[in-house]
Amino acid sequence: MVLVSGTGSLLQSIIDNQDESYRVSKVVADVDCQGIERARAAGIPAEIVAFDATDRKGWNHRMAAAVGEPDAVVSAGFMRILGPAFLQRFEGRTINTHPALLPAFPGAHGVRDALAYGVKVTGSTVHFVDAGVDTGAIIAQRAVEVEPGDTEASLHERIKKVERELIVAVLRAARAEQGTLRIDI
Numbered sequence: 001m002v003l004v005s006g007t008g009s010l011l012q013s014i015i016d017n018q019d020e021s022y023r024v025s026k027v028v029a030d031v032d033c034q035g036i037e038r039a040r041a042a043g044i045p046a047e048i049v050a051f052d053a054t055d056r057k058g059w060n061h062r063m064a065a066a067v068g069e070p071d072a073v074v075s076a077g078f079m080r081i082l083g084p085a086f087l088q089r090f091e092g093r094t095i096n097t098h099p100a101l102l103p104a105f106p107g108a109h110g111v112r113d114a115l116a117y118g119v120k121v122t123g124s125t126v127h128f129v130d131a132g133v134d135t136g137a138i139i140a141q142r143a144v145e146v147e148p149g150d151t152e153a154s155l156h157e158r159i160k161k162v163e164r165e166l167i168v169a170v171l172r173a174a175r176a177e178q179g180t181l182r183i184d185i
């Protein structure tokens with residue numbers, strides 16, 4: 001199952017590349033977004049669990065209930081931090097794709113922060129989700145060169161091209177084993 005918050009172009013790549021190695025069982029979002037529309041257009045069950053800053057614990061419980069019991073939870077452009085009520089149930093089988101080479105530039109603005117720092121190479125990281133912000137074990141990374149004149153938007157678009165391929169390669173290499181994900185890549 002896939003978690004989204006926005007455009008959902010990574011979700012679209014995950015959907016378009018489904019094969020015998022994985023299927024998308026459900027899409028859950030914290031907000032009504034294009035990702036939800038993409039799921040519905042593909043005939044995949046989709047649910048919005050509206051984020052509630054006044055009741056994070058309750059929201060995490062509702063998220064966990066909406067996710068159900070999938071082999072894997074894929075955070076693909078999901079912009080909320082998941083708390084203990086969610087992670088205790090899904091840690092070890094929740095992965096995230098991040099638009100920077102972790103541990104550099106974690107958080108919500110990985111592309112902007114890398115550009116502002118002046119790095120010449122950034123990229124994409126797929127990692128397990130733990131209780132920290134983008135701190136879980138790294139599964140796979142690919143580099144993207146920063147080009148002269150890059151804006152946040154132009155750099156992010158080149159990174160997303162890489163992310164769309166990398167997340168599919170990771171999912172194809174993933175096997176569910178006793179409630180956790182084993183990924184040999």
Ligand code: GAR
Nearest residue numbers: 006007008009010077097098099107
């Ligand atoms: C992707 O670049 C993803 O790595 C990023 O949001 C974008 C989603 O694009 N996620 C984060 O920054 C999480 N911290 P999309 O909505 O087009 O799939």
